[in-house]
Amino acid sequence: MLELFKVLMISMLTSNVVFSLPYGVCSYLGVSKSKKSSIGMGFALTFVTILASVICYLINMLLEVLSIEYMATICFILVVASVVQFVEMFIKKFSPSLYKSLGIYLPLITTNCVVLYVCKQVVDMDTLLGGLGLSNTIGGEFGNFLFMLIYALGTALGYFLALYIFSVLRERLEIAPVPKGFAGVAVGLLCTAIMAMIFMNGLTGIF
Amino acid sequence: MKKDGKLATFVNPLIRENAILVNLLGLCPVLGITTSLNNALGMGVAVILVLFFTNTFISLIRKWVPSEVRIPVFIVIIACFVTMVEYLMKAFTPDLASSLGLFIPMITVNCIILGRAEAFASKNGVVDSMLDGLGTGVGFLISCLILAFFRELLGTGGFTINNPFNNELLFSFLPFEAIKMPIFVQSSGGFMMFGLILGVFYCIRIMMEESKKEKEKKAKEAENKKIAAEGKEIK
Numbered sequence: 001m002l003e004l005f006k007v008l009m010i011s012m013l014t015s016n017v018v019f020s021l022p023y024g025v026c027s028y029l030g031v032s033k034s035k036k037s038s039i040g041m042g043f044a045l046t047f048v049t050i051l052a053s054v055i056c057y058l059i060n061m062l063l064e065v066l067s068i069e070y071m072a073t074i075c076f077i078l079v080v081a082s083v084v085q086f087v088e089m090f091i092k093k094f095s096p097s098l099y100k101s102l103g104i105y106l107p108l109i110t111t112n113c114v115v116l117y118v119c120k121q122v123v124d125m126d127t128l129l130g131g132l133g134l135s136n137t138i139g140g141e142f143g144n145f146l147f148m149l150i151y152a153l154g155t156a157l158g159y160f161l162a163l164y165i166f167s168v169l170r171e172r173l174e175i176a177p178v179p180k181g182f183a184g185v186a187v188g189l190l191c192t193a194i195m196a197m198i199f200m201n202g203l204t205g206i207f
Numbered sequence: 208m209k210k211d212g213k214l215a216t217f218v219n220p221l222i223r224e225n226a227i228l229v230n231l232l233g234l235c236p237v238l239g240i241t242t243s244l245n246n247a248l249g250m251g252v253a254v255i256l257v258l259f260f261t262n263t264f265i266s267l268i269r270k271w272v273p274s275e276v277r278i279p280v281f282i283v284i285i286a287c288f289v290t291m292v293e294y295l296m297k298a299f300t301p302d303l304a305s306s307l308g309l310f311i312p313m314i315t316v317n318c319i320i321l322g323r324a325e326a327f328a329s330k331n332g333v334v335d336s337m338l339d340g341l342g343t344g345v346g347f348l349i350s351c352l353i354l355a356f357f358r359e360l361l362g363t364g365g366f367t368i369n370n371p372f373n374n375e376l377l378f379s380f381l382p383f384e385a386i387k388m389p390i391f392v393q394s395s396g397g398f399m400m401f402g403l404i405l406g407v408f409y410c411i412r413i414m415m416e417e418s419k420k421e422k423e424k425k426a427k428e429a430e431n432k433k434i435a436a437e438g439k440e441i442k
Binding site for chain 2: 019020021022023024025026029030070071073074077078081082085107110111112113115116117120121179180181182185186187188189190192193194196197200201
């Protein structure tokens with residue numbers, strides 16, 4: 001159990017997907033204009049990431065049986081695109097009010113690097129856990145599956161956390177006196193650099 | 208006149224409509240791989256190849272793709288070309304491919320490529336799309352190289368360039384190795400450098416626009432004076 005908690009914390013905080021290896025920076029800068037939209041995007045992305053990584057994990061087993069691993073990227077991106085489409089239709093049918101608030105962010109998730117990154121990572125759990133300095137203590141396929149679920153959840157929550165902090169920061173930056181050329185994205189990137197230092201260099205070694 | 212238009216589709220995306228510095232698209236690889244000039248050059252060439260071929264192919268088939276399913280169709284075409292480039296790089300430049308790592312398959316979800324396919328190639332002819340793909344790709348390469356130049360200079364104290372095909376050392380120049388700042392080859396330094404470059408770029412652009420406006424103002428005033436003087440002469 002402790003190892004599972006460690007995977008969650010490491011993937012969420014110390015090797016945060018936005019700060020440590022910049023993935024998903026486009027949507028991080030694009031959707032963080034208000035707190036509300038960042039929360040919507042965060043929930044949608046968490047859901048899509050977990051669903052897509054489970055499906056990709058299963059599809060990769062099939063690819064390995066047929067020994068056509070070179071089709072991985074093509075299959076995974078199709079899975080991501082169809083999961084996004086499916087989630088969009090599902091939410092539209094069952095919760096129109098949620099669809100109204102999430103609607104515009106859902107198509108954006110297809111080209112969000114975070115989802116494909118998690119899908120590419122989880123197919124090789126041994127390398128992934130070795131990279132984090134851990135090992136599969138539960139053992140077997142079931143353990144791998146459990147670790148994969150937690151890793152996908154942690155990575156998506158890490159993106160959510162980064163996006164939310166940045167959207168709060170950005171609301172303050174709007175009213176701050178910043179030189180003309182630096183206003184907006186440039187000063188936001190400088191703030192991100194400081195956050196990345198805190199997450200990467202400050203928190204390393206805790207878990 | 209027509210030649211001018213074709214030239215403009217190639218030249219405009221280089222600096223003036225640069226996908227990274229102006230539109231802020233596809234930042235993930237830019238921040239991730241610009242730790243050295245070698246990596247930036249390799250990534251830039253890979254993106255140019257993918258952009259050129261996807262733009263050409265999508266503009267060839269644009270009339271047969273129904274508009275409801277165009278995004279999945281485009282993204283599968285992009286994924287095919289990215290896989291081809293990935294395996295070519297693994298075969299011919301293995302060291303470069305291993306140092307770029309997961310960033311090569313991640314070209315699939317780079318917003319620049321789907322953005323150009325959606326906004327340009329699905330609406331324009333083949334030759335225009337080819338030129339647009341090349342121009343956007345070279346614009347990406349230019350901004351990657353600018354960022355990598357400063358990051359490598361500050362982070363390692365100089366430049367080291369390897370031959371990507373056999374990993375031989377071609378060129379090594381490390382005059383400031385004693386005072387290097389390794390944070391610039393980490394991701395936080397990448398964010399900082401990119402923020403600074405972006406800010407300076409926008410400052411220059413604002414200054415240029417202001418000077419242009421002033422020039423226009425002066426030209427207008429001079430014209431007004433001329434007209435007034437002519438009016439007096441006629442009187």
